[in-house]
Amino acid sequence: xxxxxxxxxxxxxxxxxxxxxxxxxxxxxxxxxxxxxxxxxxxxxxxxxxxxxxxxxxxxxxxxxxxxxxxxxxxxxxxxxxxxxxxxxxxxxxxxxxxxxxxxxxxxxxxxxxxxxxxxxxxxxxxxxxxxxxxxxxxxxxxxxxxxxxxxxxxxxxxxxxxxxxxxxxxxxxxxxxxxxxxxxx
Numbered sequence: 419x420x421x422x423x424x425x426x427x428x429x430x431x432x433x434x435x436x437x438x439x440x441x442x443x444x445x446x447x448x449x450x451x452x453x454x455x456x457x458x459x460x461x462x463x464x465x466x467x468x469x470x471x472x473x474x475x476x477x478x479x480x481x482x483x484x485x486x487x488x489x490x491x492x493x494x495x496x497x498x499x500x501x502x503x504x505x506x507x508x509x510x511x512x513x514x515x516x517x518x519x520x521x522x523x524x525x526x527x528x529x530x531x532x533x534x535x536x537x538x539x540x541x542x543x544x545x546x547x548x549x550x551x552x553x554x555x556x557x558x559x560x561x562x563x564x565x566x567x568x569x570x571x572x573x574x575x576x577x578x579x580x581x582x583x584x585x586x587x588x589x590x591x592x593x594x595x596x597x598x599x600x601x602x603x604x
Contacts, residue, residue, distance in 0.1 A: 422447045471540050474499070474507035476578040481571050483584050484548060493555045495586070496548040497571060499598060501541035508536040509598040511574035513549050517566030517586045517593070524570075526588050529595040532604055536597030550596040550604040553588050560590035574598055 437480040484496030497515070516528040529551060539547045551569070556562065564584040568595055572579045574597075 430537035440544045441469050452457060460464070464554045471506050471508045473575045474501065474509050474541065474573055476479055476504075476573060476576055478503040478507050478571060478578050481573075481580045481582050483569075484583060488555045489595040491555055492592075493553050493589075494604065495584070496602070497551055497569070497582070497595070498546050498548050499547040499573060501542070503541050504543055506540055506542050508538050508540045509547060509574050513574055513599050514570075514594045515551055515593075516550075516570045517563070518570050518581065518590060520562070520567045522568065522570075522581070525566050526593065529575070529593045531595040532548055532594050534596050534603065536599065540600050547598050547600050548602065550602070551586070552592070552594045552596075552604060553586075554590040554592050556589055558590050562587050562589035 478501055480498075480500040480502045482498045482500070484498050485603055486493060486495045488494070497513065499509060499513075514528060517525045532550075533553070541547060554560075564587070566588075567583065568581045569584040569586055570579045570581055574590045594604075
């Protein structure tokens, strides 16, 4: 079972549940920390609408880290993409992710793709989507690399990256990332 699957459906909004998700989240007493789960007032537009929407660039997005969660020997950490522009933009596919030390030197290889299928996610202004990064939860089957200070993240389709403060430790040679989506899926 994927570690984010236990979240109430209201955290994984759909186009029909946007307003209901906000009301339900408020009633559940969601705190500011809960907002990091990509609970947005309304879900991004469906993929069919994105054919005429431009691709999001680094300058359109605020990148941040959600909450870490462990399950079955793995550590999962959500990378949040929030549209800070005044128009809708789209993300499709996998972000490029690598771990960096305090001097911005790469530690180990970049993340590989999880292999999950994906669609286009259209983000209205102030809406978010996420991609999940994964490693093992400690040296299970191999050693851990030194702890990184940042993740360098290239949004899908972008040649520019953002540095996000993130104490990340790749263990057992496993560093994967899932595609950008609004379901919290890896």
